[in-house]
Amino acid sequence: MRADPHRHKGKKPGCWFSRWLYRMQEAQGALERAEAFQDGKGPRSLADLRPGECADVLFLAGTARERLRLMEMGLTPGVHVKVLRVAAFGGPLDVLVRGYQLSLRREEAAAVLLADFEEGS
Numbered sequence: 674m675r676a677d678p679h680r681h682k683g684k685k686p687g688c689w690f691s692r693w694l695y696r697m698q699e700a701q702g703a704l705e706r707a708e709a710f711q712d713g714k715g716p717r718s719l720a721d722l723r724p725g726e727c728a729d730v731l732f733l734a735g736t737a738r739e740r741l742r743l744m745e746m747g748l749t750p751g752v753h754v755k756v757l758r759v760a761a762f763g764g765p766l767d768v769l770v771r772g773y774q775l776s777l778r779r780e781e782a783a784a785v786l787l788a789d790f791e792e793g794s
Contacts, residue, residue: 730749743784
C-alpha cells in the first residue's frame with residue numbers, strides 16, 4: 674500500500690476540510706433562509722400562528738444568547754410545537770413543546786421560524 678503524501682499523521686485525508694466545508698454550507702443555508710424570511714417569501718414565525726395550529730421548528734433567529742435561551746427551553750430545530758392560547762394586545766403565547774406548556778413573549782416567538790404549517794393536532 675502506498676502512503677499518501679498529502680495525508681497527515683493520525684488524521685484521515687480531508688478530515689479538516691470536510692468539516693470546514695460542512696460548516697460553510699450550513700452557514701450559507703442559514704443565510705439564504707434568513708434572506709427569504711426578510712423578503713416575505715420564507716417561513717412563518719411562531720408569533721404568526723393562531724390557537725390550535727401546529728408546525729415544526731426550522732431554525733432560530735437572533736443573537737447567540739437569544740438562540741441559546743430558546744434552545745434551553747426546548748425549542749430546537751425539528752421539534753413539533755402547537756399554539757394553545759394567544760393573549761390579547763400583544764401578550765404572550767402559550768405553546769405546547771415536548772409535552773409541556775411554555776409561555777413566550779411575542780418577540781421571542783418571532784425568532785422561532787417554522788418549517789411547515791398545518792391545522793389541528
